[in-house]
Amino acid sequence: GAVVSQHPSWVICKSGTSVKIECRSLDFQATTMFWYRQFPKQSLMLMATSNEGSKATYEQGVEKDKFLINHASLTLSTLTVTSAHPEDSSFYICSARRPGTGELFFGEGSRLTVL
Amino acid sequence: DAKTTQPPSMDCAEGRAANLPCNHSTISGNEYVYWYRQIHSQGPQYIIHGLKNNETNEMASLIITEDRKSSTLILPHATLRDTAVYYCIVRYLPSGNTGKLIFGQGTTLQVKP
Numbered sequence: 182g183a184v185v186s187q188h189p190s191w192v193i194c195k196s197g198t199s200v201k202i203e204c205r206s207l208d209f210q211a212t213t214m215f216w217y218r219q220f221p222k223q224s225l226m227l228m229a230t231s232n233e234g235s236k237a238t239y240e241q242g243v244e245k246d247k248f249l250i251n252h253a254s255l256t257l258s259t260l261t262v263t264s265a266h267p268e269d270s271s272f273y274i275c276s277a278r279r280p281g282t283g284e285l286f287f288g289e290g291s292r293l294t295v296l
Numbered sequence: 297d298a299k300t301t302q303p304p305s306m307d308c309a310e311g312r313a314a315n316l317p318c319n320h321s322t323i324s325g326n327e328y329v330y331w332y333r334q335i336h337s338q339g340p341q342y343i344i345h346g347l348k349n350n351e352t353n354e355m356a357s358l359i360i361t362e363d364r365k366s367s368t369l370i371l372p373h374a375t376l377r378d379t380a381v382y383y384c385i386v387r388y389l390p391s392g393n394t395g396k397l398i399f400g401q402g403t404t405l406q407v408k409p
Contacts, residue, residue: 278395283395287342
C-alpha cells in the first residue's frame with residue numbers, strides 16, 4: 182500500500198483563490214519532504230524542500246510567497262498555492278524521505294485546475 | 297548532481313526483456329544511480345538503485361558498467377503494465393544530506409502486444 186498520501190487528488194478552483202494540498206507520510210516520520218510540479222508531457226520539476234520545524238528551501242525561480250509550504254509535523258507537509266491563476270494549473274507531487282535509508286517515496290499526485 | 301542522458305522513447309514487445317540505457321559520464325564516486333518510473337497521471341514509483349555492483353530485485357535488474365559512466369535497467373519480461381516513463385537519476389546521498397532527486401526527461405517505454 183501507499184506510504185505517502187496526497188489530498189486532494191484533484192481540485193478545481195477559480196482564479197484568485199488559494200488552494201491547499203496535503204502530503205502525509207503514513208509509515209514513517211519524515212523530517213524532509215519534497216514538492217514537485219509537472220506540466221503535461223514534461224518531467225517533474227523540483228519546487229522546494231520541506232523541512233520539519235523550519236522554513237522550506239525553494240529552488241531557483243520558485244516564488245516562496247506564491248507557493249507556501251508548511252511542515253508542522255513529522256508526518257504532514259502542506260503546499261498552498263496562493264491567489265491561483267490558470268498558469269498554476271499543473272500536477273503537484275510530493276515525496277517523503279525515510280530517515281536512515283534515505284529512500285524517497287512519492288505521493289499519488291494532486292491535479293490542480295484553475296479556471 | 298550529475299546529469300543523465302536517456303533515449304526519449306523505446307518500444308518493447310510484450311514478454312520480451314526491455315533494456316533501458318542511461319549515460320551518466322560525469323558521475324562521481326559517491327553518487328548512486330536510481331531508477332524510477334511514472335505511469336500516466338501517477339506519482340513516480342521506485343524501481344531500483346545501485347552504487348557500483350549490479351543489483352536485482354523483484355521488479356528489475358540494474359547493470360552498472362565498471363567505470364560507472366553508464367547503466368542499463370532491465371525488465372526481464374515486460375508486460376503492458378510496464379508502459380511508463382522511466383527516469384534514471386544520479387543522486388548524492390551522504391549522511392545528513394537531503395539527497396533530493398532531480399528528474400531529467402526520461403525514456404518513454406511503450407510495451408506492445
